[in-house]
Amino acid sequence: MLTTHQKHLIQQTTPVLKTNGQALTDYFYQRMLSQVPELKETFNMGHQRDGKQAKALANAVLAYAENIEDPSVLLPVINMICQRHVSLAIQAPDYAIVGEHLLHSISEVLSLSMEDELIDAWAAAYQQLAALMIDTEKRMYAQLKQEQGGWSGWREFTLVKKVVETANVSSLYLAPTDALALPTYRPGQYISVRVQVPSLGYKQPRQYSLSTAPNGQFFRITVKEEALAQAPGYVSSTLHQQMQVGDRVEVSAPMGDFSVKDATKHNVFISAGIGITPMVALLEGLTQMPTSQPPAAISFIHVTQDAAHYTLREEVTRLAEHHSRVKTLIHYSQALTGGARFTLESVPPSLLTDDADYYLCGPAGFIQTVSDDLLKRGISPHQISHEVFSTGGLTPS
Structure with missing residues (x-):
């Protein structure tokens, strides 16, 4: 259990983490992967190469430090990260390895003795977070095994x-x-x-x-x-x-919470580029569902470079042709002149109703732009779900 003094010590490190957090996490990954090379089969080395993994961890450490008084605000994102961990078959012993190298990295980067009270504070904080995540992941693994056809691990x-x-x-x-x-x-x-x-x-x-x-x-x-x-x-x-x-x-077994919340509502799917992949699954799933009432409308809006880059085009076209409630709108970004970007202003109002649920997938910048546009239109944040194709961090939700 963290003491009040330990929480205060961790909060005092937030300015350092804001300015040098990624340098710390870069050092951490280099240290750990050089000493425990078998973990290279768990961590994506492409994310190591481009710095995304280090940046994500730096954001996670900073968010945890900033919310150390009430880490419960991070629970939705912690749950998401635990799902990612289960999908990668990460187990409880891995947390001990990560914790050891993280604490030594803090000590070595900040030139502190391992006996320093700040290291003790971070050790207690890490144990608190690790225990929560291990327990959450244990329940997820058990649930996967109980499902028909389910399994855990690889x-x-x-x-x-x-x-x-x-x-x-x-x-x-x-x-x-x-x-x-x-x-x-x-x-x-x-x-x-x-x-x-x-x-x-x-x-x-x-x-x-x-x-x-x-x-x-x-x-x-x-x-x-x-x-x-x-x-x-x-x-x-x-x-x-x-x-x-x-x-x-x-x-690994399927994971994630990016799924349709209410099939009886008007559902709007908005994607860009390869972000179309889960949207086609969502669209197909909705069209397969039996309904005892008039089927709800489905709007399928996709932004892609041009017709040659329109992935899964035949499937989207087929589903729209066979289900009259499906309305599609495809924007080719190369056709936008003068450096213009896709906005919802070009979408017919009938495809964007106030009571619909919205699902966004694509690059982070695209999702942020579309999400901001929806909020400006009065759409509630609770009506907007998104899936970003990048390495995630730990930030309050």
Whole structure:
């Protein structure tokens, strides 16, 4: 239990964390991964390379320090992070390793003795947070095992079909190698896929949204081959360039809370780029649901570069043609002149009703812009859900 003095000590470190937090977390990851190299198969090294993982952890440490008097405000995001951890098969012993290297990193970066009272304060704070997360994840693992077709940890799947969607996007159909049942997941959820990366010589995980509704036979992910500063994404490039039908990968059970809250309401899906992937699953799931009353409207709004980059176009078109309640609007960003950006001003009002629920997916900047536009229109924050395709941090929700 943290004492009042320890909480005060942690609060005093917030100015340092604001200015040097990422330097600290960079050092932490380098220290830990050099001394415990087997963890490289748990942490995505692409996120290490581009600095996203260090930045996310820096934000998390800062948020925890700023809210040390009442960490309960962080519970919704802690729950989200625990889901990510379960998807990566992180276990309780991993927290002890992380805690040891985090405390030594604070000591070494700030030139403090490990016996300093500030280190003791952070040790107590970390133990408090770790205990909460371990307990939360334990319940999640147990729930996964109880579901029909469910499992925890990694399960071997076989690539049974590979479809080129666009020049840099492919859909991969994954069936369980053991031919046993699959869980009935919620459309909008994601899985982790872990593959052997030849250029690294070890396995790497990456989380991908499922791009189809449950079917009991296979999972489908629709993957964009990523590149950063001319360096390929480790997992996406392996899936695109190396994986062939018949090859095997490790897969975790579906996780995540990005799913339709009320199928009886008008639901509006707004996405950009590869953010379309969970939206197609959400759309397909809604159109499959039986209804005893007049079906609710569905608005499907998507922003993409041009027709050649419109991923899963045929499926969206088919669903719209077969279900009159589905209204689609596709914006091609290359057609926007003068540096203009997509805004909701160009969307017919009938597609954006005041009582609808809104689901956003795409780059962080796109989600922020659309979310701000919706709030200005009087849409309640409770009506807006989003999924950002990036490494998350720990911030109050």
